[in-house]
Amino acid sequence: MKTSIRAERRRSGGLLVYLILLVSLQTFLLVVALEGIAAHEPDLARNAAILSVVLFASAAGLRWFVRHD
């Protein structure tokens, strides 16, 4: 029982760290997208948005996977 709780805590801790890194990266991507507005470069903003959505989807999928494991 103790082992199971520890494993669960390790797993949720790992997920937490991953999500923090991911949100940090998305902060950077939002800045890049805003830079795309300022520089009149829609391609730059679009690519940043696509990558941000992919990261969000992967994070949501990972959280769903962990919760239903």
Next chain:
Amino acid sequence: MTATDEPHAGAGPSGSADLPCIGCDGSEDAPLWHDEFPLTSSGEEQVARRDFTRYLLAASGAFAAGSIGAAAWASMQRTNVGEPRRIVELSAVPEGTDHLFRYPSKDDPAILLHLEGGELRAFSQRCTHLGCVVFWQPEQDRLYCPCHDGVFNPVSGDAVAGPPDRPLTRIDVDVRNGVVWAKGIEEA
């Protein structure tokens, strides 16, 4: 979580018999706050982590939505190429001097250069790095941005030093009957 079978007299106004209770196991050293927050520390940690991941996921979604909004905004932007407009008498701008004006709108600072040899060049004064105003240094033959030491070529507008990596926006100019006219923004 720690729970007891018996209600704890100090667990709340009504006795709160349903809540798990810490300090009900006979230990007299249990702090008073346990009565009002009857959760074990490990239980608190588990709840906090799950909540935190939910908040992080919400933040992630918000950032993704913000990026999509920024991309949509960027794709809807249209460059104002400006209308032909009279700028200044050519005689008022001798060779080796410059003239500041606004083009295409009154919020867009621009600079007209009368280069040695008689050539006229006009550029937006906004530095392509972070939008500071550039000015001409004829003795050093360069357009200079003092914010981050950006340097541009006064003939082509190309970035030649410093952080900017894109050329200045160029304005097409023409001389008609001794008057300098701006004809519009040159498309990149």
